[in-house]
Amino acid sequence: MEILKEFQQKFNWCLDIETLLESSEFEALVLTDNNQNIKWVNKGFTKMTGYPANYTIGKKPNFLQGEQSSSKTRKIIRTQLQSGHSFKEEIINYRKDGKPYKCEIKIYPLKDESNEIVHLLALENALDI
Template sequence: MLHLREYDKANAKNFSTLNLKSTPVRTWNFHKEFLLDLKHLHQDYLRITTLAQQNKWAPTNWDLQSDYIETVVIVTDSNLKIVYASSNMAKMNGYNESDILGKSPKMFHGKDTCQKTSGEIRQAIAKQEPFEKTVLNYKKNGKEYQCLIKSFPVFNIKGQLSHFIAFEKTA
């Protein structure tokens, strides 16, 4: 037993001279959250790549991997029904993809959404032109938020309109 006491004293003396900092357990939550975000980002990228391949989208110059990090991506079919939404949308407005599939992006508009801006968006869509607009949208809980939308028509390899894609973020 004497050996263990001496060992403990020596060990305590050694550790008291070291400049060690402990890491609180709660910081590991940030790491876990980051890893989950990366996992969802990768899954989203695979899903939209599959959508593009299945619909034979013409090549574009979008860097989808980089665009996903900071933005929500929503894809509608040519009839403006939502067919895809990235998993990070819930952080922006509270909606999950299952809440919005098959619906129109107009579902995010409300009583104070600018009709002039909505009209300009409709015109760009009708002309199959890209647009960039900031619009007042509504979260699932009813709160307002300014949403910057960069949207593009997506054509297939035959040159026919296939989908619309929108990159959105809080303005």
């Protein structure tokens, strides 16, 4: 989690990342900029999805979505992202090998000292379908 501490210092996030991570259950972490371009993923993401970190950088997390990913849920996520608040949602995503899985996502907007959202942090867990 050292890399997240470095990001926190560089961008002056107001959220206490260390406390958040210590008090939360997750398999994967995904850090995006405020345009939802992936900046960093942890090893748990690679284990959960099969995609290596270098493949994901610069992509949007929706590259994991596919045929069974609910358009209604995608719309809810987009609306929630615009709200600027933390939220939790579940969506069907797809691993690199094409197998679907239910992904529980908790998204936290990361704001700087001027209260601007500069990044989003997703804590994710794979659930049985």
